Amino acid sequence: MSERVCPWWLGYLLASPLRRLTCNPAKLLAPHVREGMTVIEPGPGMGFFTLELARLVGPSGRVVALDIQPRMLDRLKKRAAKAGLLERVDARLVAPGSMGLTDLAGAVDFALVYAVLHELPSADAFFTEAADALRPGACLLLVEPAGHVKADKFQAELKAAAQAGLEVLDRPSVGRSHAALLKKV
Numbered sequence: 087m088s089e090r091v092c093p094w095w096l097g098y099l100l101a102s103p104l105r106r107l108t109c110n111p112a113k114l115l116a117p118h119v120r121e122g123m124t125v126i127e128p129g130p131g132m133g134f135f136t137l138e139l140a141r142l143v144g145p146s147g148r149v150v151a152l153d154i155q156p157r158m159l160d161r162l163k164k165r166a167a168k169a170g171l172l173e174r175v176d177a178r179l180v181a182p183g184s185m186g187l188t189d190l191a192g193a194v195d196f197a198l199v200y201a202v203l204h205e206l207p208s209a210d211a212f213f214t215e216a217a218d219a220l221r222p223g224a225c226l227l228l229v230e231p232a233g234h235v236k237a238d239k240f241q242a243e244l245k246a247a248a249q250a251g252l253e254v255l256d257r258p259s260v261g262r263s264h265a266a267l268l269k270k271v
C-alpha cells in the first residue's frame with residue numbers, strides 16, 4: 087500500500103456524524119445529483135458522501151463506489167444496509183492503478199472525487215478513465231484538501247483534467263479545500 091493512502095482506521099473518523107458540523111453532504115451534492123442517475127465515487131472511504139449520493143439517485147439510480155481497501159468497503163456496505171440504501175450501492179474493490187470502469191463507458195452522469203485524487207498513482211490516468219466513463223455534458227466534482235494539496239499541485243491536477251477533455255465549469259467554495267466542477271466536453 088502506498089504511504090500516501092489514507093489508513094483504513096481513519097475511515098471511521100471521516101464517516102463520523104461530527105464531520106457534518108463542517109461539511110454538509112446534502113448541500114454539496116444536491117445541486118448535481120438527480121433521481122435515476124448513475125454516479126461514480128472513487129475513494130469513498132466508509133461512505134460519508136455515498137449514503138447521501140444513494141438518497142439523491144433514488145431507487146432507480148445507482149452509486150458505484152470504488153476503493154482499494156476492503157475494510158473501507160465493508161463498513162460502507164454495512165452503513166448503507168442500515169440506512170436501507172444498499173440496493174442502490176455497487177461497492178467495488180479495485181486495483182490501485184485503475185478504477186476498472188470499462189463497463190460504464192459513456193454511462194456515468196456524475197462523479198464525486200473527494201479527497202482522493204492526491205492518493206492515486208496518476209492523475210492523468212485517472213482523468214482519462216473518468217472521462218471515458220462520463221456521458222458528454224456530465225460533471226465531475228473534484229475536491230482536494232488544502233492541507234495535503236498545495237495550490238500549484240491542484241492547478242496541475244486541473245491541467246491533467248483538461249488534457250482528458252474535462253473543462254472547468256465552476257470553482258465552488260468548499261471549506262479548507264480546493265474545488266472545481268468539471269464538465270466533459
Ligand SMILES: C[S@@+](CC[C@H](N)C(=O)[O-])C[C@H]1O[C@@H](n2cnc3c(N)ncnc32)[C@H](O)[C@@H]1O
Pocket residue numbers: 091092097100101128129130131132133134135152153154155158180181182183184200201202205206207
Ligand atoms: C482520504 S480518504 C477519503 C474518503 C472519502 N472520499 C471522504 O472524503 O470521506 C481516501 C480514500 O481513497 C481510497 N483510495 C486511495 N487510493 C485509491 C485508488 N488508487 N483507487 C481507489 N481508491 C483509492 C482510500 O482507500 C480511501 O478510502
